[in-house]
Amino acid sequence: MSRRKHSTLTEEDEPELDISSLIDVCFLLLIYFMVTATIQPRESDIGLQLPSSAASSVPSDLEPMLVEVQDDGSVIVNNDEKMDLGASGPKRDLPLLQQRLETYKLGAEAGGAEALVQVAVRGEAPQQSVVDVLNCLVGVGIDKVTFTDFQE
Numbered sequence: 001m002s003r004r005k006h007s008t009l010t011e012e013d014e015p016e017l018d019i020s021s022l023i024d025v026c027f028l029l030l031i032y033f034m035v036t037a038t039i040q041p042r043e044s045d046i047g048l049q050l051p052s053s054a055a056s057s058v059p060s061d062l063e064p065m066l067v068e069v070q071d072d073g074s075v076i077v078n079n080d081e082k083m084d085l086g087a088s089g090p091k092r093d094l095p096l097l098q099q100r101l102e103t104y105k106l107g108a109e110a111g112g113a114e115a116l117v118q119v120a121v122r123g124e125a126p127q128q129s130v131v132d133v134l135n136c137l138v139g140v141g142i143d144k145v146t147f148t149d150f151q152e
Helices: 020-036 095-110 127-140
Strands: 065-069 075-077 117-121 145-148
Parallel strands (some): 117 145
Antiparallel strands (some): 065 075
């Protein structure tokens, strides 16, 4: 009768992988990317002044500029000047609107008044178009902005 050998398996050392240095490298990369990342300001970081409830004692000689955002995202200034159809490029610029706002602000400053802008938005207008208009206002330096009902 053949005898079956019962061999005892010798416990060989299991290969181990020391990952402590790998963890150190991961943390160093994380710190590197956090330090070198550029932070873009959000729209909520833009400081706009809300109008006060009290009426101004001195009436302004300068009429506020009316900026309308249409359903298709186009921008109309003062009911007759068509501006950019929509923002384009990585920064979503509106060059015609920005140029018109700069002219308006310079005229207001020359007359000793503050530049006042009213923004009217159609119901189906894209939100990104409104944000693009607000970004143009901030880029020019106009901070007196009022949202109004759309007037036809």
